Amino acid sequence: DTEVTQTPKHLVMGMTNKKSLKCEQHMGHRAMYWYKQKAKKPPELMFVYSYEKLSINESVPSRFSPECPNSSLLNLHLHALQPEDSALYLCASSQSGTGSSGANVLTFGAGSRLTVL
Amino acid sequence: GENVEQHPSTLSVQEGDSAVIKCTYSDSASNYFPWYKQELGKRPQLIIDIRSNVGEKKDQRIAVTLNKTAKHFSLHITETQPEDSAVYFCAASINNAGKSTFGDGTTLTVKP
Numbered sequence: 001d002t003e004v005t006q007t008p009k010h011l012v013m014g015m016t017n018k019k020s021l022k023c024e025q026h027m028g029h030r031a032m033y034w035y036k037q038k039a040k041k042p043p044e045l046m047f048v049y050s051y052e053k054l055s056i057n058e059s060v061p062s063r064f065s066p067e068c069p070n071s072s073l074l075n076l077h078l079h080a081l082q083p084e085d086s087a088l089y090l091c092a093s094s095q096s097g098t099g100s101s102g103a104n105v106l107t108f109g110a111g112s113r114l115t116v117l
Numbered sequence: 118g119e120n121v122e123q124h125p126s127t128l129s130v131q132e133g134d135s136a137v138i139k140c141t142y143s144d145s146a147s148n149y150f151p152w153y154k155q156e157l158g159k160r161p162q163l164i165i166d167i168r169s170n171v172g173e174k175k176d177q178r179i180a181v182t183l184n185k186t187a188k189h190f191s192l193h194i195t196e197t198q199p200e201d202s203a204v205y206f207c208a209a210s211i212n213n214a215g216k217s218t219f220g221d222g223t224t225l226t227v228k229p
Contacts, residue, residue, distance in 0.1 A: 031215060033215075040204075040222070041221070041222070042206050042219035042220065042221055042222055043161065043206075043219055044219075045216060045217070048215040048216070050215060055215060056215055056216060090160065090161070094215075096213060097215075098213060098214060098215035104149070104210060104213065104214075104215055104217065105151065105163060105166065106151070106153075106161075106163065106217065107163075108153075108160040108161050108162070109160060110159070110160045111160060
C-alpha cells in the first residue's frame with residue numbers, strides 16, 4: 001500500500017457543528033502532516049506529528065485540534081469553524097520523522113474538501 | 118523563516134516546446150528541494166527532488182538544477198505534452214525539520 005487515504009472526501013458543516021477529518025497510511029511512515037490549501041494557493045502547513053508526537057503547530061487556532069491515535073492514523077477535529085476555514089485539507093506522510101536523517105519526501109492524500117456555512 | 122519565490126505564475130507553451138520554472142529561496146540552511154505537480158482537483162504529487170549536494174538531476178523529460186550560491190533552483194520540462202498541464206509547486210526544506218515552504222505555484226498550460 002503506497003497511499004495516504006483521507007475521509008470524508010467532502011464535508012459541509014455549520015459553524016456550531018463538531019466534525020472530524022481522518023487520515024490513514026500503511027507505509028510505515030514516521031511523520032504525518034496536516035496542510036490547508038485554498039484555491040489557487042500552495043499548501044500551508046498546520047501540524048506535524050513525528051513518531052506519534054506533535055512536533056510542529058504552526059500557530060493554528062484552537063478550533064482545529066489534531067490527534068494521532070497511532071502511527072498509521074491522524075485525525076483533525078473541527079469545532080466552531082468559520083466560513084473562511086473552507087478549504088481543501090490535505091494529509092501527508094513522510095518516511096522520516098522530524099529530527100531523523102533523510103529528506104522529508106511527502107506523500108499526499110487526495111484531501112477532504114471542507115465547506116463551512 | 119524560509120521564503121520561496123516562484124516564477125512565472127502562469128506559463129503557456131506549445132506541445133513539444135520546453136518549459137522552465139524558477140524558484141529562489143532565502144534560508145541558506147535549506148538543503149532539500151522538491152517539485153510537486155497538482156492537476157485540477159487532485160493531490161500534489163512529487164515529480165522530482167534535489168538535495169543540496171547535487172547540482173542537477175534528471176528523470177526522463179524532467180530535470181531540476183540547483184545553484185546553492187545564488188539560492189535558486191529550476192524545473193525544466195522538455196518535449197511538453199498536454200498531460201503536463203497542471204500547477205507546479207517548488208518547495209524548500211531543511212532535511213529533517215519537517216517543514217516544507219512552498220512557492221506560490223506556476224500554472225502550466227500545454228497547447229496541443
